[in-house]
Amino acid sequence: MTPVVELDRVGHRFAAKGTAGTTAVADLDLAVRRGEFTTLLGPSGCGKTTTLRMIAGFLRPTSGRILLEGADATRTPPEKRNIGMVFQSYALFPHMTLLDNVGYGLRARKVPAAEARERAGRALELVGLSHAADRKPAALSGGQQQRVALARAVAIRPSVLLLDEPLSNLDARLRVQMRRELLQVQRETGLTAILVTHDQDEALELSDTMVILNGGRLEQQGAPRDVFPRPASRFVAEFLGYDNFPELPGRGPVTIRPEHVRLLPAGEREADGDTGLDGTVSAVTYQGAGCLVEAGIDGADGPGAAVRCLHPADDLRPGDRVRIVLPRRHLVELPAGEQR
Template identity: 55%
Template sequence: MTAAAEFVEVSQKFGDFTAVDAIDLSIPQGKLTTLLGPSGCGKTTSLRMLAGYSAPTAGRILIDGVDSTKLPPEKRGLGMVFQSYALFPHMTVADNVGYGLKLRGITGPARRARITESLEMVGLAHLAASRPRKLSGGQQQRVALARAIAIRPKLLLLDEPLSNLDARLRVQMRSEIRRIQSETGLTVVLVTHDQDEALEMSDEMVLMRAGKIMQQGAPSNVFGSPTNRFVAEFLGYENFITMTDGSLHTVRPEHLEVAPAGRPVIDGGLSLPGTVTDVAYRGVDVLVTVQSTDPSGLNVTLVSDLRADTAPPVTVGDRVTVSAHQTRLVPIAA
């Protein structure tokens, strides 16, 4: 797969603090790649280095195969949408969208056509004459997207673009960004701390921690086969079990069954006795927390996410058996 951009042993240090630690990263052409991880993991620093707003302490950044490490932002041909959108309040929507075109010397009919095309793509052509203060948060975000798309960038960089929107708009804008990326064939790099956002939107997902890449791949591969405990926990795995040979396995709450003690359990998989310590009804599902002992003898707290209409009628203090199919046990590094 052709790389739109590459990081080659890239590091970024601020005094004694290492924000990005010698990472190698290939961003595939025409795909949406997310940089995912908790605050301070290095994802935004990586995006800023790619954009040219911050120079790496070591390593090289290639764009379309060309060493662009020392190129200023305006020479890289990239579009960027910031968390704050950074719209000019005194300009109309159309002038905001056309600002980057003007800087690039695109004027007259060509500029007007590009503005109209970009606004139509985000569904805001009817608001071309409006001012940003008249728009909702979602509309402002669409204007920022249109402005970035209008210059026809080599890459579109999005820095936490949905974090200022309410939950309903965030879900809506996920679909909008995916649609725009699909229709244009743009290479998009999106920074987020939201695992659901990354899983839903990504072609390629890069999970970072403490300046290093923990795991990279298609969302289904990363989600289904986390390589270590950090990745598993970040993606919502809650149950960690040490086997008699010392190996560590994890199983998602929705794959852990709970049955009254003595009831037949799953053949060929995990089966542990335990005591219910909490039952939380959530409408369509029930979370059952069980205190148990894993095969290695360690005390463990296990959480099962059961469908409410089929969950066994257990209460706190009940003795139960928790079980999982062998195929649901995912081996991971500590």
């Protein structure tokens, strides 16, 4: 099946007078299948928004090709790409009703007035705001305004929906709610969607495919259930919350998540096959359901000299002696040379 969006060795360099410029994206290959929800994930400056803007047509690649529905669209202007886009800012017209805001893109595409009104109404119904069709944006909460922006993008029936960190301006609780609603809309409409985010929880919940970028280059891509337990590099591991990189005798570089480390009283021993290390608690942070405990490894020095553990009880204090257990099934091997 032909991908809806395909990037073929796409790159973009921002030119700067008198310099070689800055590479924002380099040799990026990506294929997005129909009906798939893809997230571009990474820290600020990794190239994810630049990639989204190239797909939308707002930036032209300095190398490579962009194909939409199998056709070369590298030089196709944005208005001819049949792409819907939702931004961080809601970009709603304050003087228009919600119905008119949602119908704006349809009118711009010369859709007959009656059809435009009917499609805009259905899009508002899809996001649960049909009862507020005659209101103005100022009467809505931030979450409701974001729903209107989503409805406007969906109403044009785009071949692909691009979302540029659309939930970043919402508070934490509303972000979780909106993630669920966004996924429901995408599943109900069957839209192909590409989301830019720096939030790993957002990517894990929404993605069929996660694409992790670092310095404009692809670090790892795949389904969340494949990427999360098996990070392909230290960068990916750190970005996904793997805090521990212990240096173990006779082993190459490894990592393990804090929730998988166990702390036993000093003198107790781990199960066969697991790695056990003697250590001393150096810090304890109470977190309600348990504690985040940092423990130094006896005789170790440097970056791998301590581990962090999510301990279920508030029974440890700095200076306590412990047995640090790294279960074999949760240790992730990293490429050679990754330890530092």
